[in-house]
Amino acid sequence: MAVGKQIRLTRLAFVIYEHPSIDTFAAFAEDFGFVEAGPASKQGERFYRGYGVDPYVYVAREAPEKRFVGAGFVAESAEDFRRASQLEGAKTLDTSDRPGGGEAISLTDPNKFTVVIVWDQEPRSTPEHGVSALKGRPAMNGALDKRRKGDFTRMKHGPAMVHKLGHFGYITPNFEDTCAWYQGRFNFVPTDMLHAPGNTSLDVAVFFRLDQGQAFVDHHCFLIARGDTAKTSVHHSSFEVEDIDTQFMGHQWLKQKGHDLVWGIGRHVHGSQIFDYWYDPSRFIIEHYADGDVVNEDTETLHAEAGNMAVWGPPVPAIWGAKAEESDHPKPLSGISG
Numbered sequence: 569m570a571v572g573k574q575i576r577l578t579r580l581a582f583v584i585y586e587h588p589s590i591d592t593f594a595a596f597a598e599d600f601g602f603v604e605a606g607p608a609s610k611q612g613e614r615f616y617r618g619y620g621v622d623p624y625v626y627v628a629r630e631a632p633e634k635r636f637v638g639a640g641f642v643a644e645s646a647e648d649f650r651r652a653s654q655l656e657g658a659k660t661l662d663t664s665d666r667p668g669g670g671e672a673i674s675l676t677d678p679n680k681f682t683v684v685i686v687w688d689q690e691p692r693s694t695p696e697h698g699v700s701a702l703k704g705r706p707a708m709n710g711a712l713d714k715r716r717k718g719d720f721t722r723m724k725h726g727p728a729m730v731h732k733l734g735h736f737g738y739i740t741p742n743f744e745d746t747c748a749w750y751q752g753r754f755n756f757v758p759t760d761m762l763h764a765p766g767n768t769s770l771d772v773a774v775f776f777r778l779d780q781g782q783a784f785v786d787h788h789c790f791l792i793a794r795g796d797t798a799k800t801s802v803h804h805s806s807f808e809v810e811d812i813d814t815q816f817m818g819h820q821w822l823k824q825k826g827h828d829l830v831w832g833i834g835r836h837v838h839g840s841q842i843f844d845y846w847y848d849p850s851r852f853i854i855e856h857y858a859d860g861d862v863v864n865e866d867t868e869t870l871h872a873e874a875g876n877m878a879v880w881g882p883p884v885p886a887i888w889g890a891k892a893e894e895s896d897h898p899k900p901l902s903g904i905s906g
Contacts, residue, residue: 575652576644576755577778580789581622581686583639583736583805585852586631590614592849593628599825600846600854601727601809601818602626605667615667618730618807619699621691623668625733625807634850636802638682639736640672641754641778642689649673649687655753668692678745679738679800698810699729701817728818728856731808734841737791740800746792747774755779759787759863760838762874770794772874775838777863787839787861804845806855812842815858819844831888832856834881838872843881 587593594604594614602616605624609615615624622642629637643649652658653673661672661684670689674682697705703722707715740746750756755778762773775788793803809815812833819833830853832844841860848854877884 574755575655575685575753576648577641577685578644578780579642579778579785580733580735581640581642582625582627582684582733584627584629584637584682584684585850586629586633586635586637587848587850588630588632588634589849590628590630596827596849597626597628599727599822599827600848601730601807601856603729607665609665617667617692618732619692619695620732621694622732623666623689623692625730626805634852636681636852638674638677638684640684640686643685643687646687649685652685678742678749679740681738681800698731699814700810701726701728701814702811723813723817725817725821727821728809728814730856731810734786734806734808734857734860735789735791736805737793737803738800739793739795739797739803741795741797742800743771743792743794746800750776750790750792756790758869759867761869761871762838763871765873765875768871779865781865784862784864787841787863802852804853804855806843806857808860809856809858811858815842815844815856818856822846831882831885834878837876837879843878 590612597616602618602625605615605617612630614628616626616628617624643652649671652675653660655675658673658675661674663669663672663686668689668691670686672684672686674684677683701724703724704719706719706721709716738746756776757779758774759777760775761771764770764772771794773791773793776790776792777785777788791803795801809818815833823829828847830845830847833842835842839860841857844856845853846855877888
C-alpha cells in the first residue's frame with residue numbers, strides 16, 4: 569500500500585490479553601489502578617478503563633493458557649474506517665455489548681496478532697485535571713523558588729489511577745516485515761530508531777508514533793524490537809498516570825499488596841518517561857509511566873545506539889540484558905525498553 573493511501577489512525581485505545589484466571593487478574597487490575605468499565609460481554613470478556621476518553625483500555629479474557637491477543641486503534645474518520653474494513657482479511661466485530669458501542673473490525677498482522685480498528689465509539693467525559701495522589705495539587709518548592717507557601721504536601725494512599733493506554737511493544741525475529749506491514753497500511757512514523765552497538769546499518773528497534781500533523785502526540789504508541797527468539801512476543805503494555813508522586817504512591821501500593829516488581833522507578837532516555845514495570849499474575853509485564861515526551865511532524869527522527877535504557881533508576885533487570893537470564897521472557901537485542 570502506497571504511503572499516500574495509508575489509513576489514518578488517531579490513537580492507540582486498548583490491548584487484549586488472555587489469562588488462566590480472570591478473577592486473579594481482576595484483583596491485580598484494581599491494585600494497578602484500572603476501573604471495571606461495565607458488565608462482561610456475552611463471551612465473558614471483562615473491560616477495564618482509565619479516566620480518559622476511551623471507553624476501555626484493557627480487555628481481559630479467560631483461557632487455558634496465557635496469551636497476548638492484540639491491540640485496538642481509533643480510526644481518524646469514517647472514510648478511514650471504511651477503507652480499513654476493505655483490507656484483506658478484515659472481519660466485522662459485534663460491539664453491541666462493549667462499552668462505548670461504535671463499530672469495529674479486526675485484522676491479523678504478520679505475527680498472527682489481532683489489530684482492531686474502532687470508529688464512532690461514545691467517548692467518556694474526563695475530569696478537568698488528571699487524577700493525582702497529591703492532595704490539593706500544591707506547587708513544588710524549588711531551592712530558590714518557593715511557590716508552595718503555607719500549604720502542606722499530603723498524599724492519598726491507594727492505586728495509581730490509570731489515565732490511558734500509552735504504548736505497547738513487540739520483540740520479533742520478523743523485524744523488517746512487521747515494520748513494513750504497519751507503516752505500509754497506517755500512519756505510523758518513527759520518532760526514534762536504534763541500531764545495534766557498533767553497527768549503524770542494523771536497526772534493532774523503532775519507536776513509532778501516529779502522525780497527526782501539527783498536533784502533538786505521544787513520543788511513541790508502538791515499539792518494535794528485533795529479537796533472537798523463534799517467534800514474536802509482546803514486550804509490555806504501558807499505562808499513563810498523572811505525575812511522579814502518583815507513580816511512587818502506586819509503586820508503594822503494589823509492593824504492599826505483594827505484587828512482583830520488574831524494574832523501576834526510573835526515567836527512560838527515549839521518550840523521557842518515568843517508568844515502573846510490574847508482573848501481572850500471568851507474568852506479563854505491565855507499566856505505569858508519567859511525564860513522557862510529546863512530538864509532532866516537525867520533530868526529526870533520531871538515530872542512536874541501542875542499550876542506553878535509562879537516565880536514572882535501578883539496575884537493568886536480567887530479562888532486559890543483565891547477567892542472569894529468565895527463560896520465560898524474550899530478551900531484545902542489547903537491551904531495549906520504552
